[in-house]
Amino acid sequence: MARVIPPLNALRAFESAVRNGSLTRAADELSVTQGAISRHVSQLEAWLDLPLLVRLRRGVETTPAGAAYAAAVRDAFDQIEAGTRRAMAKPNDNRLRIKLPPTFAIRWFVPRLARFHAKHRDIDVQITTSHQPVDFARDEADLCIHSGDAPPPGAVSRRLFGETLTPVASPGLLAANGGLGQPGDLERHVLLCSMHRPNDWPSWLSAAGITTVDGNSGLKFENSALAYQAAIDELGVVMAQRAFVEDDLRTGRLVAPLELRVGTPSAYYLAYPQSRAGSPMIRAFERWVSEEAALMLES
Incomplete structure (x- = not known):
């Protein structure tokens, strides 16, 4: 059965006009005249038998039907663009593009990256960070580390390690504020945490x-890495993920004076598309990161 698809030039003109909010800016982007953009949009409206845009003196607005259709067209173009970039990539490309949560990247991954590079000098690692889940159909990422209570759907995944929470602080802060011998002593301290946690x-x-300490009070930071640095700088006590402060505890920059450790339902997972399961670079990285996670759990 033949696909029911409007003229592609009309779709491009419509998507650009909506995204730019202007027929003129759409014309500049596509290197055509404003009249051509207007004709293409009118052609699309006639083809669909739907009003899509309202022409205003200073731009355009979408009708309700136009807004819904524009979202679908934009998603389709995003996928075409991502697929095109993948198709154009050189077969012998030695880049490994990894997307990570910011604190995982700063506090756990980067300090270990030299060991991966020493084993695989032929692989160029490219790192991006984000709190948003990876969409392998759109994001320029070969694999990711995913944080949550389940692995990401539709991908090959491997659990690396879980989360264990414990309060940590600078020795200098504790010395100046009477120490932290029991949980109730937290009443004397400023609490630090990430806005994402x-x-x-x-x-x-x-x-x-x-029950006497407000867990929602204190100083909040954009990510946990900033909160950990604030604790090192003696601003307060931070609720840390133990895996991310091991080096600081070992060197004495931070201490964990309270014995209670609390696990969460969340864990860190390595994930990559099923289509990349046979990639030698993916397999090499999976072996290495799994070994690093196992070493941490044994220590």
Whole structure:
């Protein structure tokens, strides 16, 4: 059965006009005249028998039907663009593009990256960071580390390690504020945490049976790496993921004075598309990162 698809030039003109909010800017982007953009959009409206745009003096607005259709067209163009970039990539490309959560990248991955590079000098690692889940159909990523309570759907995945929460602080801060011998002593301290992890302090305090400390109070940072640095700089006590502060505890920059450790349902997973399962670079990275995670769990 033949596909029911409008003229592609009309779709390009419509998508550009909506994205730019202007027929003029769409014309500049596509290197045609404003009149051509207007004709293409009118052609598409006639083809669909739907009004899509409202022409205004200073631009255009979508009708409700136009907004819904524009979202579908934009998604399709995004996928075509991503597929085109993949098709144009050189077969012998030695880049390994990895997408990571920011704190995982800063506190766990980068300190270990030299060991991977020493074993695989022929692989050029390209790192991007984001809190957003990877969409392999659109993102320029060969693999990712995913944080959550389940592996990402539709991908090959391997669990690396779980999360264990424990409060940590600078020795200097504790010396200046009477120490931290029991959970109730947290009343004397400023609590630090990431805005992306609002449940860490309340979960730990609940497990400790502490009701006199507000787990939602204190200083909040864009990511946990900033909160850990704030703790090193003696701004307060941070609720840390143990895996990300091991080096600081070993060197004495931070201490964990309270014994209670609380696990969360979340874990860190390596994930990559099923289509890349046979890639030698993917296999090499999977072996290495799994070994690093196992070493951490044994220590």
